[in-house]
Amino acid sequence: MYFENTREFAQKLDQKDPLKKYRDQFLFPKVNDKRVLYFTGNSLGLQPKNTRQFVNDVMKDWEELAVEGHFYAQKPWWDYHERLANPLSKIVGAKPAEITVMNTLTVNLHLLMVSFYRPKGNRYKIICEEKAFPSDQYMLQSQVRFHGYEPDDAIIEIKKRDGEHNFRTEDILKTIKEVGDECALILIGGVNYYTGQVFDMKTITKAGHDVGAFVGWDLAHAAGNIKLDLHNWDVDFAAWCSYKYMNSGPGNASGCFVHERFHNQKEIPRFEGWWGTSKETRFLMKPEFEPMANADAWQLSNAPVLSLAPYLASLEMFDEVGMDAIIAKRNQIVAYLEYILKEIDEQVESSFEIITPSNQEERGTQLSVFLHGEGRKLFEYLMKKGVIVDWREPNVIRLAPAPLYCSYSDMYEFGQILKEGILNKVS
Numbered sequence: 001m002y003f004e005n006t007r008e009f010a011q012k013l014d015q016k017d018p019l020k021k022y023r024d025q026f027l028f029p030k031v032n033d034k035r036v037l038y039f040t041g042n043s044l045g046l047q048p049k050n051t052r053q054f055v056n057d058v059m060k061d062w063e064e065l066a067v068e069g070h071f072y073a074q075k076p077w078w079d080y081h082e083r084l085a086n087p088l089s090k091i092v093g094a095k096p097a098e099i100t101v102m103n104t105l106t107v108n109l110h111l112l113m114v115s116f117y118r119p120k121g122n123r124y125k126i127i128c129e130e131k132a133f134p135s136d137q138y139m140l141q142s143q144v145r146f147h148g149y150e151p152d153d154a155i156i157e158i159k160k161r162d163g164e165h166n167f168r169t170e171d172i173l174k175t176i177k178e179v180g181d182e183c184a185l186i187l188i189g190g191v192n193y194y195t196g197q198v199f200d201m202k203t204i205t206k207a208g209h210d211v212g213a214f215v216g217w218d219l220a221h222a223a224g225n226i227k228l229d230l231h232n233w234d235v236d237f238a239a240w241c242s243y244k245y246m247n248s249g250p251g252n253a254s255g256c257f258v259h260e261r262f263h264n265q266k267e268i269p270r271f272e273g274w275w276g277t278s279k280e281t282r283f284l285m286k287p288e289f290e291p292m293a294n295a296d297a298w299q300l301s302n303a304p305v306l307s308l309a310p311y312l313a314s315l316e317m318f319d320e321v322g323m324d325a326i327i328a329k330r331n332q333i334v335a336y337l338e339y340i341l342k343e344i345d346e347q348v349e350s351s352f353e354i355i356t357p358s359n360q361e362e363r364g365t366q367l368s369v370f371l372h373g374e375g376r377k378l379f380e381y382l383m384k385k386g387v388i389v390d391w392r393e394p395n396v397i398r399l400a401p402a403p404l405y406c407s408y409s410d411m412y413e414f415g416q417i418l419k420e421g422i423l424n425k426v427s
């Protein structure tokens with residue numbers, strides 16, 4: 001791709017951007033009366049303008065119909081969650097029957113582990129990546145303890161090689177082989193939250209199955225960001241949050257994938273509740289649980305409609321745009337940001353080191369950058385200038401230009417502000 005680090009060039013890219021109209025469908029915070037340059041769509045996506053209407057519709061139905069809203073709301077509440085399965089199935093590469101939406105991410109991973117972490121005899125170990133997202137670490141430690149094992153023994157962390165920033169697939173496969181028939185479960189973040197590295201989920205899933213383990217993925221940083229094909233990759237289960245790349249609002253609901261081969265399995269252990277029982281007989285209030293014939297069997301409670309409404313609003317936009325168009329823009333805007341960073345690197349004394357893989361197949365929307373020789377003051381300066389980035393001590397910034405609402409001009413303006421900050425030695 002040919003790029004120039006000029007305002008005119010960035011504006012030209014914006015004019016040609018097939019997704020340009022979506023930028024105006026989002027609400028941007030303002031700093032100094034100007035829309036911020038927003039790089040933290042990997043942490044909390046911006047609010048789409050139509051979200052409020054979706055929430056208001058529920059509020060209105062509640063006001064006017066009260067309990068009758070369960071069946072007579074414009075979008076009835078009792079099966080509201082089912083509306084999300086179809087658009088989500090396209091985002092994660094699944095059949096709609098393999099998707100359910102409920103609870104929040106860590107909760108869902110715990111619930112899914114009831115079905116998919118079933119240690120027995122020698123087979124009790126879990127393979128994960130080193131320095132996984134903290135919630136995942138706490139979750140795995142508490143799960144193995146719950147089953148009577150010691151985390152030091154039962155959790156096998158895949159390591160990076162000394163001096164390298166990313167995991168190598170060959171090392172992961174080697175670990176899986178070594179743990180072999182002691183491996184009960186492989187559970188890794190599909191896109192590493194710190195570096196933005198995308199794991200080879202298809203190959204790793206197959207290797208896990210070859211040693212007889214279940215394989216699940218935490219897709220917090222993957223859903224709505226990268227191409228996923230969960231069904232065909234033969235993944236056993238997965239879960240993701242919706243407030244990062246999927247713009248559903250703070251702390252909002254999580255989506256789950258359960259491969260169809262587990263639906264209708266009578267013996268599969270699972271924590272159950274009334275929203276997982278057959279719709280046809282649910283309100284007969286029978287004592288026997290008759291599981292739904294799809295991933296909804298894992299549902300427990302009646303749907304939290306007020307939090308599903310913003311998720312649905314966002315999914316309708318994703319459905320309209322499609323992941324292919326999002327990924328096409330993502331590749332170009334991230335490449336442009338990378339180009340700008342390298343340009344500026346040559347003009348300033350401090351050096352940037354992009355620790356995210358340079359290969360587009362191994363990364364999504366995020367670039368993680370070591371700013372050698374810079375410190376927290378630079379981050380504070382950026383925030384004051386209306387650049388919202390994520391800073392990790394001592395000096396890593398994570399930049400995630402979400403394709404739906406970030407522009408090429410944003411990348412250019414960011415570069416100028418960054419360069420000015422470094423040259424003026426704000427840090």
Ligand SMILES: *Cc1c(COP(=O)(O)O)cnc(C)c1O
Nearest residue numbers: 104105106133135189193220241
């Ligand atoms: C963001 C994130 C979470 C957050 O979990 P919640 O239960 O939604 O708070 C968990 N795991 C990973 C890998 C994440 O990136």
